Amino acid sequence: MANDDRSAGEVVIAVLTYRRPGDISLALPRLAAQATTLAAGDRPPATVLVIDNDPAASAQAAVQDIAGTLGPGLVRYAHEPRPGIAAARNRALADAGTAALLAFIDDDEVPSEHWLAQLVELQQRTGAAAVVGPVISEYEHEPEPWIQAGRFFRRRRLATGTPLTVAATNNLLLDLDQVRALGLSFDERFGLSGGSDTLFTRQLVQRGGSMLWCDEAVVVDRVPASRLTRGWVLRRALRSGNSAARVNLELAAAAAPRLAAARASSLAAGSLRLLGGAARLGAGLLTGSTAHQAMGLRTAARGLGMASAAFGYVYSEYRRK
Template sequence: MTFPTNADPLRADPARQVVTLTVAVLTYLRPEGLRRGLPAIVEQVRAINADHSVLANILVVDNDADGSAGTFVATLDADLVRYVIEPEPGIAAARNRALDETGDSDLLVYIDDDERPTADWLRPLVATWRSSRAAAVMGRIVPEFSGDLDPWVAAGSFFRRRSMTTGTEIEVAATNNLLLDLQQVRDLGLRFDVRLGLCGGEDSLFSHQLTRRKARIVWCEESAATDFVPVERSGRRWVLMRTLSHGNTTSLVAVFLAETGAQRVGGRVKHTIGGLTRIGGGCARGIFGLATGSLRHEARGLRAVFRGAGMVAGAWGFTYQEYARPTSTVQD
């Protein structure tokens, strides 16, 4: 499959093209994270604009209908930072609002409100896009812990993040450090699925839809954002429930991607078997860990059990609403 190209001859040669770029920061009731990361994003946007090959700006999408982030955003450079409120709860709605608000941009970069870009974050994303012409470019996420990890969590290596050579093609991407070529996204008519607003996984579904349509996602090792991990997100319970959520959305995404009834049934059966296998194998590994005193085997085994349980539930349409708000709406 080929994608239409803009009639502008500069688009045929990305190395010569002056591109417009929007950095979208999605936020919901995380004032400290926003204060920590947004000024650093402003600095990088100013720096890349000084190169005169990119015209960049920042869009803050506040998913709090009361606009709680507005006061802080108003203290920043109004020429660079624009602020909108997306009242529909859910991360998918906020991501779609960013797509809608950047209709005139060539590129859109998503970064979360609990992340802070490293010193050289934005330029490598753009450079990798220029050299690859990929529909999406994903950068690294580096965890930063607010305190010491529980030894059980540390033994399980649960916060280990991906690392690979720049230009490596990947099948699925998260949107917490992701550049999108908006022309290709528009040509494919893709948006984030609001059915996954309560449980997450909307970025996995979106990126799978990209690659299924022969669009390319490539890795950028040089671009990194630091993910701040507070104490409440570094303990056993949070790790296990996040694992259950990931297993759940893995199955849900597979079912949503099915194009026929037979494929949906096959996907349900496949992920049920896969989930049950993980539960069985995880139980065995966890028991082995307990018997031998190995925290790693104990932790990894229990994690497999939770992932398997999530997969089985998702295969048959049951969702774990990880981001549910107290009023049955969604937390980003």
């Protein structure tokens, strides 16, 4: 169970942003409302921390203008000029200071009414090192049938309290005392490729921390038209496979025999996915099945990402010009 002394500590909502002034302007009032609602009940005080990952600090003026309308001390701004989302996540860990809990949410997500309160309640009731909530996609326009058939935006839903071994930071609450005790931070080698949250949460569980699902703490991901293309969803599948395999290799890197086995496993698993996906694509072309075509290509792209990681290839989805 959670420590009663700690339960009174501050909660920080961390929202990372990079050159999306419209999104952060929409997000801040919603997140400030979450913080205010939490503090109004018999719960810890909460604040919002914006991490601007643009070297030009492009969000600063907008954040400070909005913060001035939301009440003193409710919103803080921090500039992290080092490129990569892992650096921004680490800045959030550092700037949370002595807070008890840190909640990560994306700047293009909309939290449900009691999102933060539900994450905090489950953490305080169980003493979990991390609590994870679901992400539901809403689209700027309806995806084409091929993307729908491929289930590219389908995410998991689980019963509240289900233990997890891996999670993303798009809806994640961390107990900072436990994070510090476990010696965790985000690996900045994954900053431009993605996957630092996968590695972080897997290490959290491997080092003895518990991570639980909270199905009521929903956030809605607003998917722009630029991501509703076949090229984008297939590149994301490739990147997901590549970063997942790289995380496996990193976790095995402490011992040379384990690393060699991990490389062989990534190559074998990736090759099987690549071949299986190609076979499913072929079956879809023969039968006219859109689902088999889309899911076959999705499987093949993920397999290619996994197999290429075994040879040291890094797909940097977030690389900057």
